[in-house]
Amino acid sequence: MQFQTLSVLAGSEACNARCPFCVSKMTPPNGIKLKEPEVNWRNFRKACILAHRSGVSTVMFTGKGEPTLFPNQITKYLRRMQEFEFPMIELQTNGITLADLPEEYDSYLREWYELGMTTIAVSVVHYNPEQNRRVYLPYKKAYINLPELIRKLHRLNLSVRLTCVLLRGFIDSVPRLEELAAFARDNKVEQLTVTPVNKPEDIRDTAVWNWTNQHHISPEQVAEIAKFLKEKASHLRTLAHGAEVYDLNGQNICLNHCLDVRPNSKEMRNLIFFPDGHLRYYWQYPGAILL
Numbered sequence: 001m002q003f004q005t006l007s008v009l010a011g012s013e014a015c016n017a018r019c020p021f022c023v024s025k026m027t028p029p030n031g032i033k034l035k036e037p038e039v040n041w042r043n044f045r046k047a048c049i050l051a052h053r054s055g056v057s058t059v060m061f062t063g064k065g066e067p068t069l070f071p072n073q074i075t076k077y078l079r080r081m082q083e084f085e086f087p088m089i090e091l092q093t094n095g096i097t098l099a100d101l102p103e104e105y106d107s108y109l110r111e112w113y114e115l116g117m118t119t120i121a122v123s124v125v126h127y128n129p130e131q132n133r134r135v136y137l138p139y140k141k142a143y144i145n146l147p148e149l150i151r152k153l154h155r156l157n158l159s160v161r162l163t164c165v166l167l168r169g170f171i172d173s174v175p176r177l178e179e180l181a182a183f184a185r186d187n188k189v190e191q192l193t194v195t196p197v198n199k200p201e202d203i204r205d206t207a208v209w210n211w212t213n214q215h216h217i218s219p220e221q222v223a224e225i226a227k228f229l230k231e232k233a234s235h236l237r238t239l240a241h242g243a244e245v246y247d248l249n250g251q252n253i254c255l256n257h258c259l260d261v262r263p264n265s266k267e268m269r270n271l272i273f274f275p276d277g278h279l280r281y282y283w284q285y286p287g288a289i290l291l
């Protein structure tokens with residue numbers, strides 16, 4: 001079996017943002033240090049061996065919360081995976097700590113670069129700071145200075161990907177997508193990925209369900225965006241999980257989709273390592289488990 005990516009869950013469910021479509025837990029007030037979650041290092045090595053043997057080119061640090069709240073854990077993961085020499089190592093983040101705490105985090109970023117990290121993927125919902133503030137930091141007066149964060153990451157020789165969730169009232173049409181692509185181009189962002197939010201099925205968290213239900217974009221809106229890219233951008237490649245990558249006036253842009261299951265495909269998208277030692281291959285199915 002071939003895998004494209006080893007996804008490593010870093011950190012815990014704690015997050016310093018408060019997105020209304022997410023069930024992560026708010027971090028405690030300033031000054032209280034969070035306890036670093038334990039990792040089953042033996043099974044992490046097994047995951048790396050399997051990933052290495054099955055052709056994984058990319059490792060992605062992600063989390064149920066914000067991974068950078070536990071920077072030392074990211075460093076430990078990077079050190080332990082060095083022997084496998086994965087070519088691409090990426091970190092998914094909301095960017096808040098990286099932008100707001102430079103004294104602490106610039107040195108982490110330098111160290112992670114030395115340990116092989118290649119790409120910082122910053123999640124956004126818009127190019128407009130006020131729209132991003134409404135979603136990520138409703139409890140603060142201002143959103144981070146995103147262009148400045150991108151410039152800093154570039155100064156540190158890291159590639160930047162903006163990963164934008166498509167939401168009704170945010171980036172939900174061709175004109176808004178073109179503006180987002182122009183923002184990415186102006187800021188020399190290497191990659192832009194856009195992913196429509198699915199209509200929620202799980203109704204355990206009513207507030208999250210209600211918000212997502214009101215803000216998911218319709219299949220017609222997604223189809224309009226897909227048609228625009230097909231007609232106006234140059235199609236570069238189709239990824240194994242069906243995402244389409246384009247060049248739109250010089251800007252890389254990937255139209256992604258969530259939670260796709262392809263039982264007959266020889267190439268799987270994801271090998272997912274959970275800190276408790278479990279190894280899975282689909283996020284949404286507890287039964288999709290190897291260890």
Ligand code: SF4
Pocket residue numbers: 015016017018019021022023024063064065066094123136
């Ligand atoms: S930044 Fe990510 S983990 Fe944090 S609240 Fe938003 S979606 Fe959830």
